[in-house]
Amino acid sequence: MSTASESDHAALVKSLDLPAKVALLTGATTFTLAPEPAVGLGEVRLSDGPTGVRGLKFSGGRVVALLPNATLLASSWSEESLAEVGRLLAEEALAQRIHVVLGPTVNLHRSPLGGRLFEAFSEDPLLTGRLAAAYVRGLQSLGVGATLKHLVANESETERDTVDSVVDEATLREVYLLPFEIAIDDADAWSVMGAYNRVNGVPATEHGHVNNGIVKGEWGYRGLIMSDWFATRTAAAAANGGLDLVMPGPDGPWGDALVAAVRAGEVDEAVVDDHLARLLLLAERVGALGTPRDYPDELPAPDSAVRREQLTRLAAQGMTVLRNESEVLPLDPALSVALIGRHAVETIGMGGGSAQVNPPYQVSIAEGLGAVLDRLTVVDGVDVRTRPVPARGGFLTDPVTGAPGIRVVLRDAAGTELEQRHVAAATTMVGMDDDFEGTVATAELSGTVTRSGAVELGVMGVGGWTVRVAGDERSFALRTSGKGFGEEVLTPPISTHAYDLSEGTVFHATVELPHGADWFGGVAQFGLIGHGASRPAVDVIDEAVRAAAAADVAVVVVGLTEEQETESVDKHTLHLPGAQDALVEAVAGAARRTVVVVNAATPVIMPWRERVDAIVWAGLPGQEAGHAVAAALLGTVEPAGRLVTTFPTGDGRSPAWSVTPADGVLAYAEGPFLGYRGHHAGRAPEPAFWLGHGLGYGRWEYADARVVTGDSPGVTVTVTNTGPRESREVVQVYFQPAARDEPVRLAGWAAATVPAGGSARVVVATDRRMWRRWDAATGAWGSVAAGGELLVARGLGDVRAVLPLG
Incomplete structure (x- = not known):
């Protein structure tokens, strides 16, 4: 999609006064950006998107396709497949008039304990970066913006909104920033999302060294850096630290505070202008600036x-x-x-x-x-659970429609009905996606039990509850533990009770919401639990x-x-x-x-x-x-x-293990030796299964492996499928530097599909970025010392050839 020149965007920015500029730098709603007719800017719509484009509602939105998770998609080691995923997500976005998808996640699998690793591709920066770049190319080829997240050193969830990830500069650049660099360098991702955590003592949303110095400076990035939702805490520090957009809206720490900071000389107005110019560039790229974009009339339905x-x-x-x-x-x-x-x-x-x-x-x-x-x-x-989940599989049905799920009635403080919903998932959000006038004070949830016998029923969500089942009535209050950010939405409190019921019994619960808006901005999730007794x-x-x-x-x-x-x-x-x-x-x-x-x-x-x-x-x-x-x-x-x-053999048997901060600090003490790199260096025991391991349905012989020269050394090798079925082989090449303080690293890979009994000559080019190292003394990139070896392998547990480098 063509874009206007930077001077055109600058002229649009200069045509607005300071309050109007700043008003555009905070979201208008949870997932939208405000329009500004004076400069031809339309509404920009964003959606979460790692495994599907959910749309503008966090809960109970439209039906959309649910994709395999990121690690499963990445296990193909196929850039073609990830580009297809990007195009698929773009089509899902276009069907909803969504302009920007909040993905891919390019954080690494540092410790296998990380709760959110399922959204991220891998433990290896090169594999992650190249697959992410393919995903971005596919998504943006249809004019839908990608968002790389979460910048940076955001590999675990414990105390995620306050933790200080302490990472040495070389490791930060060579490992954790590298996937972002590749996806920007190779695919020009149009936006990036800043993380909740601190990095070496500085909040990611204020990190001028990373955001301004490296990303926008050294990499020459022209795109936009937005905050994670509710991650921004300051006005001047975040604006000066390279953050361009605060999400969500309409409230936030910028607005009048940022206007005042500019007028007080704490923030140069040119900084605000740069933020807005980047937002306008994103808007133009996705068709929300100037002439509105066209949308396809027909796209595949999620169940097509x-x-x-x-x-x-x-x-x-x-x-x-x-x-x-x-x-x-x-x-x-x-x-x-x-x-x-x-x-x-x-x-x-x-x-x-x-x-x-x-x-x-x-x-x-x-x-x-x-x-x-x-x-x-x-x-x-x-x-398999210690915590019950909302009723599923038709265990509860809507008493009004009979469809699987529950009935939800929302009322204000006077008892006036604000909305009535059928909720198939048996859980609903209040406060984030409300599109009616008035404030919810109570929610009534009901479902019909579809089986007889011993069952467990319960409720989830903060507030004062009254539960009625077959003449039994119970009243109690549920509160969060106070130990996590956004528990009201992500891990709401629950209460369950055992019953012996007949099919057709109606389960009814009413919750009075907490007073005030101090609980996660007045947003919470509520639902009914139901399943057979254990x-x-x-x-x-x-x-x-x-x-x-x-x-x-x-x-x-x-x-x-x-x-x-x-x-x-x-x-x-x-x-x-x-x-x-x-x-x-x-x-x-x-x-x-x-x-x-x-x-x-x-x-x-x-x-x-x-x-x-x-x-x-x-x-x-x-x-x-x-x-x-x-x-x-x-x-x-x-x-x-x-x-x-890499799959370790037991708890604690990985190079990086703990995800629990000590006095607020999570030290990345393993440096660049995470995952397979640390196992190979003897910093952790032999794993159960190495990164890159996978048998498929073929059997493979490798022969005549040779080093070839180029921008960086490559490998050619002949692979023969001795199995009885056609199969796909992934030839992996690892570089083992001569210096002992340098870890082995994946340097390239290539795949070949070979019929039973057939052979293929495979050429593997290594990535030039794997042949450099950050010199802390000079503060610049240098080359890895000469020498070392190339390992041709099916994962480091099955090395097929060792090729010395001169």
Whole structure:
């Protein structure tokens, strides 16, 4: 899309007075920017977007496509696939007239405990940067802006709004800033989002060294830097520190305070002008400045055949075969299969927090395999949650319409009805997306229970509750713990109670909202909880063992939930929750062959990994989860993924582990030796699975590996598929510098799809940015010392050739 010259934007800026300029630098609403007819600026609409374009509502918005999560998409190691993802998201955005998508997330997997790693691509900066650049190119090719986030050193969630990430300058530049640099350098991402945390003592939203000095200065970035939502705390410091836009609005720390700071000489008006010029450039790029853009008349619906094919393929191709003894996979569809596990019947398709969207449906693995296997037995598994979730799967239905979900009635202090909603997800937001006059004082939530027997019912959300079920009435108050930012929205308090009910019983709850607006800006989430009563683990495991012994193959599905993989909360262990390990051990002891599917986005500990026949890491596969897992297990789509993060053998056995600040400080003490780099250097024990590991359904021989010269050294190698099926191989090249204080690093990769018995000559170019190092003494980039080796590998646990450099 063509853009006006910088002088044209400058003239538009100069035509406005100071208050008018500043007014445009804070959002107009939660997800929009204000128009200004005087300069031809229309409304700019933004949306969260890591796994789908949710739209302008945080909760209860329109139905949109739910994509596989970032780690699953990245496991394809395919820039072509990520460009397709970008185009898909752009189409989803255009269907809603959204101008800017708040993604991709390019923070790294520093510690596997990070709760929000499911939104980020990998632990490696080059892999993350190149995949992000492809995603950005795809998104922006259709005129929808991308937003790289979160700048910078934002790799964990504990105390995320106050933590000080302490990182040495070389590591900051060589590792944590590198994905941002690549996505800007290679794809010109149109916007960047500043993080909540501090970096070396300075809030990210005020970090002049990073924002002005490096990003806008050294990199020559012309785009816009916006804040994360509610992250900005100051006027002059943030404006001078390189922040261009405060989100959300309409309130915030700028406005009159920034106008006063300019008039007091604390901020030069030229700084404000630069911020606004960058906003106008973004607006023009996305078609909101000057002549309004055109929008396509027809785009694929979220549940269309086009989307079903795309989302199934994108999910299945990223799934990673970690183990496959005796080639038990792909499964023979004629075999009898016992499908076991809570994640089989309640498959997790997305993580928690701002990544959540409202999909048209979510296919469970039980549904997906049931559609393609004639001899399938399904057995529910052990409990996997400590925190109940809103009712799902039609457990509650709307008493008015009968549709799955609940009825919500919102009233003001006088009892006047403000709005009545059907909520399919059994949870709703109050205070953020309200588009009616008046202020909500009470919310009435109701649902009809669709089964008889022992059940657990409950409520979630801050306030004073009255709950009525079958003549039983309970009143109580729920408050947040005060330990996290935005708990009212991200982890609202809950209360549950056990009942013995008949089908058709109406569950009714009323909540009086807290007084005042000090609770997360008057925003909170409310919902109804409902599910069958838990069974003793020993009974569940006994049932699973009997089913496994009677089948040809047992497929056990285990994993994590949004309790562990979510915004605002980090994990404390990598062990599977509940008695899932005991379930796998018992099934493996009884079954003829055992396949484990791991429904999780990030590493888990697998104490049983040597006692099962196959392991498939399935990530969070999105709305087509069950169909994608079925395609991968049966080989309809090859699960040719390669791990994007290293799986340690136990808790604490990673180069970087703790995500808990000490006196407010989180020290990145491992320097550049995070993930596989630290394991390879002996700074952590041998992992269970290395970054880059993945078996697919081929068998591979490597021959005639050679170094080739160019801007940076490259490699050519012949790969031969000795397996019985066509397969995709990902040839990885790692650079091991000669200097002992320099870590090994991924330097390049290339893929080839080869028929059974065939060979291909693969050329791998390494990235020039992996051959430099930051010289702290001179404050400049220099070259890595001569020498070292190139490692040609299928992950560092399977090195196929070592090529010395002169």
